[in-house]
Amino acid sequence: MNLDLLKRLCETPGVPGRETRVRALIEAEAKGLFDEIRTDALGSLICTRKGRGDKPEKLLLLCHMDEIGFLVSHVTDKGFVHVDPVGGFDPRNLFSRRVLVCTDEGDIKGVMNAEGKPIHIQSPEERKKMPEPNEFVVDTGLGAAAKEAIRVGDYVVMNEPFEEMGEKIVSKALDNRIACWLGLECVRKLVEDGLSHDCELTIAFTAQEEVGLRGAKTASYGVAPDIAIGVDTTLACDTPGVPEKDRTTVHGAGFGLHMKDGSFIADYALVKEIEALAKEKGIACQRTILAKGGQDGAAAQQAGIGARAIGIVVGTRYIHTVAEMIDKRDLQAAREILTAFVAAH
DSSP: OOHHHHHHHHHSOOOTTOOHHHHHHHHHHHTTTOSEEEEOTTSOEEEEEOOSSSSOOEEEEEEEOOOOEEEEEEEOTTOEEEEEEESOOOGGGOTTEEEEEEETTEEEEEEEEESSOOGGGOOHHHHHOOOOGGGEEEEOSOGGGHHHHOOTTOEEEEOOOOEEETTEEEETTHHHHHHHHHHHHHHHHHHHTTOOOSSEEEEEEESOGGGTSHHHHHHHHHHOOSEEEEEEEEEOOOSTTSOGGGOOOOTTSOEEEEEEOSSOBOOHHHHHHHHHHHHHHTOOEEEEEOSSOOOTHHHHHHSTTOOEEEEEEEEEBTTTSTTEEEEHHHHHHHHHHHHHHHHTO
């Protein structure tokens, strides 16, 4: 398993609308795997392998590049950096975080904390207050010089390392760099194993998913797929304090066959086809339904005249934090089913 690539993907900064560095990494890795590579107007990287015949079936895999983060909204005269979130944060996970402020001239290390007093001088009422994400500020230690080094519109990401822990992988930005990894590695597996496909296969590494599936919309209109697969993370709430009915997926039980969320309902014929293929190939699989949220497959399903759509997902503990955790076995299962599905089409 090419975990060095996953590490580089996760540790490369890229928030919605600022995916340039992630896109460059993917484009370098994609050379030789595709017949055509282009970037669309919204910044999604569209990579295509030709199909057979005059009008081959069009299969689209959607793998978003962006991670949740912040844009700089203001820098005070003393150098404190105010931010505006791009993506959904639980503010309880933002206290005392190390961050990178990414500027045109380079990355600047900083620490993020909420505005206000430390615990030693808070009143009982102040201790109960939970700040909103836009009430957190970044301190780079530069003082007044930060006002010259950092501009409105620069972006901020968490600064935490990629780690292996037994069968687990822990990192920031596993949502959704695992999909970028899967998009590249399933095609690499096709090439290495000498597997062919009749379909015209497009992997769209999409922009701005975390703020409304935006890149998936433009990519899907451009490709006009017959079948679309949203490749993403989903919840793995197989942890203390969560009722069993809400766990969504269980680590180690295989890839998630995503049937419904707040944005789409999967094509049931595709559900049955992928389940049968997983059983035939001995690939561990679990059905998933997510009560809220969405993923890129929904945009493809509704673009143009529409497409049959499904989600292939990897259960992730502690999602939208710096401690996102996946199970290597589930990641491998997702790669195997995507490779098998493409080869069958």
